[in-house]
């Protein structure tokens with residue numbers, strides 16, 4: 176696997192242990208996908224890492240990180256109109272950002288074919304919610320494939336691409352966090368590179384492409400009609416799986432939940448018959464024939480679906496229409512709506528459904544005695560220095576609004592800054608609202624630099640347009656740090672090449688921001704001063720609090736030099752145990768020796784940045 | 799072979815991902831079917847990083863069910879206790895690298911640092927075989943994962959997987975001087 180790039184382009188068939196995200200890229204290659212776009216977000220960034228492993232000059236498709244998910248979808252759509260098979264991928268909540276674009280796609284004929292790959296996040300492992308994106312399929316009449324593991328990520332992408340090309344219709348491949356990141360051996364087919372056709376084939380004859388007034392009806396009709404064709408197509412290819420144990424009990428499920436279910440059914444004692452299973456490859460459109468057939472064969476059918484109850488409602492409606500007597504068991508209590516359907520959770524649900532089937536599951540272990548370990552800003556992080564100085568400039572009652580990114584972690588102790596967060600780019604707007612009728616509490620909003628371009632600009636322009644009174648702190652670290660250091664429009668590089676960096680300061684000047692302050696966050700005194708001045712201006716202004724991402728810097732430094740050459744230490748004679756370093760500055764490199772009360776520095780963590788040095792009142796931190 | 803479940807845990811940046819990938823490939827070289835899943839993303843900012851790894855017959859989910867681990871491998875002392883408490887079954891094995899990366903609450907003095915004795919006591923009460931390893935002279939903290947790998951081999955903690963499988967796996971994942979350095983360390987301890 177040393178050479179992932181070679182593997183992804185290998186022409187003869189092979190088998191390899193891969194992550195779901197990697198299997199997806201091989202499928203894109205085999206399907207002759209021509210254009211792939213994205214905006215980074217967990218659990219999908221490793222898809223781009225796999226793409227990166229293919230040397231740019233050998234990459235059989237174009238890839239870009241776009242400014243946000245909406246633009247990414249539009250770029251992929253445009254390419255597909257020219258006849259190129261296109262794919263866009265992003266995390267769950269990215270679909271909200273692109274919703275205005277996305278909901279139109281299913282109405283349109285897309286000659287090249289287009290697959291939308293979603294990285295949903297049941298369990299909210301790394302997202303601000305665990306939204307069930309299957310709702311969007313119902314809203315827009317878009318089919319959804321749901322793979323259970325890397326093997327199916329690969330095969331279902333190929334199916335999705337084929338279906339999309341056949342119908343000229345957008346198709347969703349819905350992955351979830353532990354499908355993206357699961358690893359197993361996948362048997363890949365061969366790959367035959369073919370001559371690529373670059374002719375721009377866009378034509379209004381493939382349309383209509385203008386859904387205005389009554390022109391919408393035939394477009395909607397086509398979308399609805401296609402749902403039946405899609406159902407047949409999946410049926411003919413036998414993509415749904417039936418596990419027949421000759422039982423009167425049945426379970427309908429899909430995706431990774433199926434694997435949790437098999438795991439749990441492995442514990443059913445041999446004396447008992449295991450329920451039959453219908454595992455759906457496609458969960459929308461709900462495959463009516465398949466479901467009716469399964470219902471008719473069983474006295475009781477449990478619908479085992481993670482998150483919301485879309486399948487349950489559809490299946491109950493089908494049974495009601497046909498007057499079927501099968502008892503359909505859906506969600507039981509609120510817990511069934513919340514969290515990932517891990518094997519433990521499925522065991523619990525099945526036991527509640529059919530108490531005799533499984534032995535009583537063990538109660539979950541009582542919470543252990545280990546102290547919690549919340550994520551932290553890294554040693555040397557410029558955001559920490561920013562919070563330290565800004566916290567000193569603000570009064571307790573002032574209101575601070577966070578946005579999405581590494582700086583969101585500032586809400587924790589010891590900073591308690593950024594007291595609420597909604598979604599990407601929301602902080603300038605929320606801050607503007609918090610400033611209305613408010614003459615006593617200063618409002619400060621934080622925003623990362625990738626987020627600035629992603630969705631931050633409209634809120635900033637609105638604050639100018641409508642004269643809102645708040646200070647926006649731009650946490651400029653030169654990269655999209657939280658998701659793994661992807662370049663953004665101000666980085667001076669895109670995914671493929673050097674590109675002119677869009678200068679944030681000049682952009683703000685061009686918009687007419689009346690005052691812009693700027694400093695490196697390590698300059699504590701200056702940042703504090705600037706901040707006091709900014710919040711007292713009684714108008715919209717911006718503080719650019721810049722420092723390059725030190726995680727990225729430290730990684731590069733280690734690569735070049737092998738270690739972190741400079742580290743700080745604490746001069747025990749000078750230390751007066753005021754503990755500013757731990758209790759206020761809060762770098763994780765400091766060690767609180769609980770036995771003797773001394774503070775020391777953990778050499779495995781300190782990167783020698785020295786950002787802590789000016790924060791010690793006793794000047795005890797030394798290089 | 800009956801399914802064998804491994805749960806790996808540590809703190810972001812410690813190299814849990816590489817250790818998990820080496821074990822997975824070693825298991826593959828040993829000829830067993832295997833599944834695994836890692837955490838990525840947010841958790842890596844000094845938070846908890848975990849990896850599930852399972853091999854043997856009749857494995858479906860890549861995730862080790864809670865309390866069903868045969869082996870917990872931890873790269874840090876607090877995570878060793880947390881992993882053992884939540885994932886290890888009675889009679890299982892815990893191996894950890896005995897270093898401390900203080901969680902926020904411990905640094906702030908609100909929580910008590912987990913001691914070696916606390917782990918010993920817990921393991922005794924739950925009938926867990928315990929191995930704490932460390933190498934005081936280790937030049938580069940990022941190779942702590944290799945020290946643990948070497949001990950996993952020496953202690954024969956993975957049924958059916960041996961040194962050659964692990965070396966081959968390392969060779970798959972690392973190259974050049976980095977591979978040389980890690981192999982040398984592995985061989986000196988394994």
Ligand SMILES: Cc1ncc(C[n+]2csc(CCOP(=O)(O)OP(=O)(O)O)c2C)c(N)n1
Nearest residue numbers: 216269580581623624625626654655656657
């Ligand atoms: C709509 C949406 N897309 C993507 C993400 C994933 N995401 C979480 S943090 C983050 C990084 C933001 O980068 P930046 O604003 O530069 O802040 P940094 O992490 O660098 O401090 C992203 C893209 C998200 N939460 N929501």
